[in-house]
Amino acid sequence: MVPHLITALNGPIKELEQRILESLPAIERWFRLEWMEHTPPFYSSVDVRNAGFKLVPVDTNLFPGGFNNLNPDLLPLSVQAAMAAIEKICPEAKNLLLIPEKHTRNSFYLMNLATLMRIFTQAGLNTRLGTLDESITEPTQVALPDGSQLTLEPLQRQRGRLMLKDFDPCTILLNNDLSAGVPQILQGLHEQYLLPPLHAGWAARRKSHHFRAYEEVAKKFAKLLGMDPWLINPLTVGVQGLDFDSGQGLEALQEQVDQVLNKTRRKYKEYGIPEKPFAIVKPDAGTYGMGIMTVRDAKELTELSRRTRNKMGCIKEGQSVSEVIVQEGVLTQERVNEAVAEPVVYMMDRYVVGGFYRVHADRAADENLNAPGASYVPLAFAQGGQLPRVGEKPGASAPNRFYMYGVIARLGLVAASYELEATDPDAEVYA
Amino acid sequence: MVPHLITALNGPIKELEQRILESLPAIERWFRLEWMEHTPPFYSSVDVRNAGFKLVPVDTNLFPGGFNNLNPDLLPLSVQAAMAAIEKICPEAKNLLLIPEKHTRNSFYLMNLATLMRIFTQAGLNTRLGTLDESITEPTQVALPDGSQLTLEPLQRQRGRLMLKDFDPCTILLNNDLSAGVPQILQGLHEQYLLPPLHAGWAARRKSHHFRAYEEVAKKFAKLLGMDPWLINPLTVGVQGLDFDSGQGLEALQEQVDQVLNKTRRKYKEYGIPEKPFAIVKPDAGTYGMGIMTVRDAKELTELSRRTRNKMGCIKEGQSVSEVIVQEGVLTQERVNEAVAEPVVYMMDRYVVGGFYRVHADRAADENLNAPGASYVPLAFAQGGQLPRVGEKPGASAPNRFYMYGVIARLGLVAASYELEATDPDAEVYA
Numbered sequence: 001m002v003p004h005l006i007t008a009l010n011g012p013i014k015e016l017e018q019r020i021l022e023s024l025p026a027i028e029r030w031f032r033l034e035w036m037e038h039t040p041p042f043y044s045s046v047d048v049r050n051a052g053f054k055l056v057p058v059d060t061n062l063f064p065g066g067f068n069n070l071n072p073d074l075l076p077l078s079v080q081a082a083m084a085a086i087e088k089i090c091p092e093a094k095n096l097l098l099i100p101e102k103h104t105r106n107s108f109y110l111m112n113l114a115t116l117m118r119i120f121t122q123a124g125l126n127t128r129l130g131t132l133d134e135s136i137t138e139p140t141q142v143a144l145p146d147g148s149q150l151t152l153e154p155l156q157r158q159r160g161r162l163m164l165k166d167f168d169p170c171t172i173l174l175n176n177d178l179s180a181g182v183p184q185i186l187q188g189l190h191e192q193y194l195l196p197p198l199h200a201g202w203a204a205r206r207k208s209h210h211f212r213a214y215e216e217v218a219k220k221f222a223k224l225l226g227m228d229p230w231l232i233n234p235l236t237v238g239v240q241g242l243d244f245d246s247g248q249g250l251e252a253l254q255e256q257v258d259q260v261l262n263k264t265r266r267k268y269k270e271y272g273i274p275e276k277p278f279a280i281v282k283p284d285a286g287t288y289g290m291g292i293m294t295v296r297d298a299k300e301l302t303e304l305s306r307r308t309r310n311k312m313g314c315i316k317e318g319q320s321v322s323e324v325i326v327q328e329g330v331l332t333q334e335r336v337n338e339a340v341a342e343p344v345v346y347m348m349d350r351y352v353v354g355g356f357y358r359v360h361a362d363r364a365a366d367e368n369l370n371a372p373g374a375s376y377v378p379l380a381f382a383q384g385g386q387l388p389r390v391g392e393k394p395g396a397s398a399p400n401r402f403y404m405y406g407v408i409a410r411l412g413l414v415a416a417s418y419e420l421e422a423t424d425p426d427a428e429v430y431a
Numbered sequence: 432m433v434p435h436l437i438t439a440l441n442g443p444i445k446e447l448e449q450r451i452l453e454s455l456p457a458i459e460r461w462f463r464l465e466w467m468e469h470t471p472p473f474y475s476s477v478d479v480r481n482a483g484f485k486l487v488p489v490d491t492n493l494f495p496g497g498f499n500n501l502n503p504d505l506l507p508l509s510v511q512a513a514m515a516a517i518e519k520i521c522p523e524a525k526n527l528l529l530i531p532e533k534h535t536r537n538s539f540y541l542m543n544l545a546t547l548m549r550i551f552t553q554a555g556l557n558t559r560l561g562t563l564d565e566s567i568t569e570p571t572q573v574a575l576p577d578g579s580q581l582t583l584e585p586l587q588r589q590r591g592r593l594m595l596k597d598f599d600p601c602t603i604l605l606n607n608d609l610s611a612g613v614p615q616i617l618q619g620l621h622e623q624y625l626l627p628p629l630h631a632g633w634a635a636r637r638k639s640h641h642f643r644a645y646e647e648v649a650k651k652f653a654k655l656l657g658m659d660p661w662l663i664n665p666l667t668v669g670v671q672g673l674d675f676d677s678g679q680g681l682e683a684l685q686e687q688v689d690q691v692l693n694k695t696r697r698k699y700k701e702y703g704i705p706e707k708p709f710a711i712v713k714p715d716a717g718t719y720g721m722g723i724m725t726v727r728d729a730k731e732l733t734e735l736s737r738r739t740r741n742k743m744g745c746i747k748e749g750q751s752v753s754e755v756i757v758q759e760g761v762l763t764q765e766r767v768n769e770a771v772a773e774p775v776v777y778m779m780d781r782y783v784v785g786g787f788y789r790v791h792a793d794r795a796a797d798e799n800l801n802a803p804g805a806s807y808v809p810l811a812f813a814q815g816g817q818l819p820r821v822g823e824k825p826g827a828s829a830p831n832r833f834y835m836y837g838v839i840a841r842l843g844l845v846a847a848s849y850e851l852e853a854t855d856p857d858a859e860v861y862a
Contacts, residue, residue, distance in 0.1 A: 031555070077511060080508060091466075351514070388553070
């Protein structure tokens, strides 16, 4: 079940693994107490990077699109977590409206939708698909690679409610990250539960907010375990007012990159890490691994080619980029059959429900792997014989490593809940 | 993963399976609404009998002892369910005290305890074992078949609290069914959560109460599905005031057996079932498959041998039997490698977390299988590729059958929650 993994691990990460395993009940209790105060996002996936000496979440996706990549033997975990989530939000729920991305030709994405529909049907909800694609004006069947099919239906707005023909949902679940902005038809839905909330979409969300929240979470958690938060936190700063086309703001960006590289260099020295620091520049809003740049020296930014400027300046749905984050680059030391790999952890409500390795044979250990050519290896993150076992030699036990990845991913989840609270436009302000 | 099953299924059960599969979201919603009004027992196991034409729960155990028989690949389901349960009962919980049965020489039972400890540790609780065995006066290690060991510790009572040395739990979980009565040391614990409550133990519990509640549940559920409740309900009556030794009350028992056999005969006729009816007589309180008798004709009761009278008159912990239930016998048509088998479904909180087949090569299809010589075949009740699939031919799909078993077991669970409410000595009475 577990793919062939070659992981070069050294000192600090073994200590981290050991400390996490030894503190297992305390860690689970810590999460339980966090969830008493904060509401987890309905579902999510977190990309994790294991550098051997450092382990961090690099992306927290609130509209996860790869449920089809999870080990099918573990789907009951998703069903059970979905049941628990629904029970808290709206136990009387009967109908669930799922709103997908528009790319109906991507058969992998369609399989993700089919998997989500199975999960929610099994959890006790009549689930149907309503599309934001205005070219779909009547129920339209699309074929899946496994021979089955999905029906996409046009959305109908009836005053305050969003519906399909003969289908009135009490809950609407977005699997569309709203990169193109919030469509009119989704605005002002006060009678129905809309999950995740609109401000979790990329029209409003900012990675810089997320990583600010994550820094706070990492500090709290590091205190619980008595360790340096840097070991689980990638240094991150936001840079605004950029125009890649005219070159405006590039100096400020350069300065931030330089600072991040210097700070990283000092930490590497402190821990005796012989690697060369690098930084990642990526859009503050947006997804799909577009517009991401690996920078090893701030000077590189003065010599950006026309092609790179175009690439950085424009991401999904043609949005132009004027805000970016500069993040300490974290190598991945995970390999699947010698190709560079990074674990992706899936969560439903507060529960880890599975994961997989994103594998890219043509990319290096310091590059983004979420790019064309990536493949996916389902991973039994929580396989039973493979509940973590205290006492195994650190670094030697795959189940223990996966447990650790689940912990780090859940730190990203806690950060997302802080972030969504802080950015909630409807939040009550206590003076 | 799924053992070789030979199941003779005919008409009615296929209809039931089809109806259950078609109604899947409605059924899950029905359970969700039940759990809004009622609290599920903390954990449980339900013995299910599939006669081919009828499917019923025959025993609902509130102190389940076979977690070691579950498919280890699915233990994460138990962990997740335990997390959800703890979160509702006492999210701040840090320490869990588990109180086992006394038979410390039964290595199967010890493996059950080890499995429970793993589940609760993983769910975020420091878990220790406190024994009611007064011969254990200091921490005592017992060896497990897998080479590991458990530590049993003596209980300490400090005023209103139950503790171990240097261990103050907020929650106490009984895995001891209190057949021998409620020990002094467990009484009056008002500062800690005691789960399940004392009146769930066999010192107070009665099968006749359970099956009265189950009848109500079966009727509600049958109405939802538009079917005859008899298809999921075994006719059951209680008989009191028996003395097997002197023969007192045997006539009344005979009369009840006669009535149950007659009613069953009429139902068999209605459905064209060519089987010969039989009844089961078993103690109204108690467990471990002791003191159970298969009766094919009420006259058999006038000719009870001395041996049978002794067997019926005395069960676990030497308790004498004066109350029994007479229950319509339900054949099992399940076979594992040609041996008679019955499914046992395990639940934690409201969730089905696994199951296995109890198999007995030396018993007949109309006999109790919970007896020496039984063996256990772990079953991936909820295996992922095996989420139920609507549209499969009824009777042909193992995952669909297991889903159906999970539904029937959960009806038993709902009944247990009704039963515990009705028998709660501390319940508030609204005039």
